[in-house]
Amino acid sequence: MATADRAESVPHHGTVSRDVFTTRLGVITATLGSAVGLGNIWKFPYLAGANGGAAFIIVYLLCTLVVGLPVMITEHVIGRTARGDAIASLKKLAPGKSWWLIGASGILASFLIMAFYTEVAAWVFAYIVKAIQGAVLSTDPAVTEAAFAELVTSPVQSLVWQWIVLAFIAFIIALGVSKGIERMTKRLMPALFAILIIVVIRSVTLPGAAQGLEFLLKPDFSKVTGATVLTALGLSFFKLSVGMGTMITYGSYFLDDQDIPATATRVMLSDVLVSALAGLAVFPAVFAFGFQPESGPSLLFITIPAVFSSMPFGQIFMILFFVLTAIAATGAMLSLFEVPVAYLAGTLNWDRKKATVAVLIGLAVVGSTAALSNSLLADVVFPGIGTFFDLWDYLTSNILLPVGGLFLCLFAGWVLKWDKLKTWLTNNGNLDNQGIIRAFYLVVKYVTPPLVLIILLSGLNLF
Numbered sequence: 001m002a003t004a005d006r007a008e009s010v011p012h013h014g015t016v017s018r019d020v021f022t023t024r025l026g027v028i029t030a031t032l033g034s035a036v037g038l039g040n041i042w043k044f045p046y047l048a049g050a051n052g053g054a055a056f057i058i059v060y061l062l063c064t065l066v067v068g069l070p071v072m073i074t075e076h077v078i079g080r081t082a083r084g085d086a087i088a089s090l091k092k093l094a095p096g097k098s099w100w101l102i103g104a105s106g107i108l109a110s111f112l113i114m115a116f117y118t119e120v121a122a123w124v125f126a127y128i129v130k131a132i133q134g135a136v137l138s139t140d141p142a143v144t145e146a147a148f149a150e151l152v153t154s155p156v157q158s159l160v161w162q163w164i165v166l167a168f169i170a171f172i173i174a175l176g177v178s179k180g181i182e183r184m185t186k187r188l189m190p191a192l193f194a195i196l197i198i199v200v201i202r203s204v205t206l207p208g209a210a211q212g213l214e215f216l217l218k219p220d221f222s223k224v225t226g227a228t229v230l231t232a233l234g235l236s237f238f239k240l241s242v243g244m245g246t247m248i249t250y251g252s253y254f255l256d257d258q259d260i261p262a263t264a265t266r267v268m269l270s271d272v273l274v275s276a277l278a279g280l281a282v283f284p285a286v287f288a289f290g291f292q293p294e295s296g297p298s299l300l301f302i303t304i305p306a307v308f309s310s311m312p313f314g315q316i317f318m319i320l321f322f323v324l325t326a327i328a329a330t331g332a333m334l335s336l337f338e339v340p341v342a343y344l345a346g347t348l349n350w351d352r353k354k355a356t357v358a359v360l361i362g363l364a365v366v367g368s369t370a371a372l373s374n375s376l377l378a379d380v381v382f383p384g385i386g387t388f389f390d391l392w393d394y395l396t397s398n399i400l401l402p403v404g405g406l407f408l409c410l411f412a413g414w415v416l417k418w419d420k421l422k423t424w425l426t427n428n429g430n431l432d433n434q435g436i437i438r439a440f441y442l443v444v445k446y447v448t449p450p451l452v453l454i455i456l457l458s459g460l461n462l463f
């Protein structure tokens with residue numbers, strides 16, 4: 001690792017110092033920290049189970065190779081080359097053109113994702129405390145459901161927990177890129193793997209675990225339909241945190257000699273591994289105690305407490321499980337929070353602490369609409385979408401992320417062109433990865449854009 005270490009700040013444009021990631025490991029833990037999130041725990045495993053087990057995992061890997069991964073590489077190379085925030089990077093690479101609007105849409109998207117993501121994270125943090133207190137220790141899903149309803153319908157609890165989460169993330173962000181994000185994720189990611197493995201061992205060694213293993217892993221290609229492929233394509237966006245400038249922003253902190261395609265591929269594979277392990281931590285136990293597999297909030301906050309309450313020393317495993325989920329959500333939120341902060345501190349030249357406080361206040365205001373979606377604002381319903389919480393989710397997942405991804409690919413494939421990309425992705429010819437880059441270029445130019453267009457149209461119910 002010695003060669004990868006370097007000074008904490010590199011000179012930027014000759015005058016201003018930019019805080020960046022200082023080690024290769026830090027680049028990986030921060031980027032993987034962004035990809036790994038709630039999606040690995042409540043989305044991916046259930047989708048895999050319901051859509052053909054290992055068959056879905058294979059389909060997802062293929063979809064990621066042609067959609068999520070090329071967009072991630074594109075974002076990293078844009079950020080690393082331009083060394084700016086989401087808007088500044090695009091302005092620098094395409095001066096006088098409108099491509100910076102992708103960055104603007106990205107900043108908006110990360111802000112809006114934070115608005116609802118922090119509320120789910122708020123419930124997770126609240127559940128660590130509830131698990132410690134034994135407040136959700138019941139094998140009866142009706143009881144755990146009532147406990148969850150009590151939390152989400154309380155405006156005070158929803159808001160306070162969201163503020164706690166926001167303040168925690170803002171505190172790390174204010175410490176800086178290397179001393180905050182990098183240092184934190186370097187500690188958190190190994191902890192995440194360690195806890196995950198402990199819970200997996202507990203879950204798969206329970207009597208009756210086999211059924212859960214079968215649900216998650218037994219390949220059943222008959223369940224793979226067009227809709228499954230579409231789900232996997234869309235999932236690869238949210239999962240890999242692409243389409244909203246997060247990876248441009250993180251890319252701008254990468255080392256000059258970082259091998260971008262290799263880094264992105266490692267992150268993508270590790271992320272799938274975390275999803276598979278999360279499935280192994282949950283579903284064998286779910287089946288062993290005769291519960292129904294679910295996804296989303298009902299899996300996390302209703303079924304899982306009941307499942308863990310059913311096993312010996314279940315409270316300890318429940319605490320570990322929610323700590324693990326909180327860690328996953330933290331890495332994702334750090335990357336989302338960093339996008340607007342990087343813009344305010346970069347393009348607008350604000351002091352980083354001031355930028356952090358401004359974003360914190362903005363998120364507390366907009367986020368409160370999501371926090372109150374089950375209580376004071378429950379009656380505000382957007383036709384065909386749902387509450388504010390659903391609105392932010394819909395706008396980002398169905399519109400902003402695919403639009404951002406589509407234009408990023410068009411930018412990489414049709415504006416930047418092969419010669420530049422080759423120079424940047426081989427680190428000025430220092431890496432022997434031309435074959436991989438060639439494949440990436442062809443995919444990003446011809447294959448990814450139509451596929452992203454299909455995701456976009458299907459998200460808008462037009463396909």
Ligand code: PFF
Nearest residue numbers: 035037038039239241246332
């Ligand atoms: N990748 C995260 C997850 O799977 O939960 C979610 C996410 C994080 C999306 C960061 C977007 C982002 F910028």
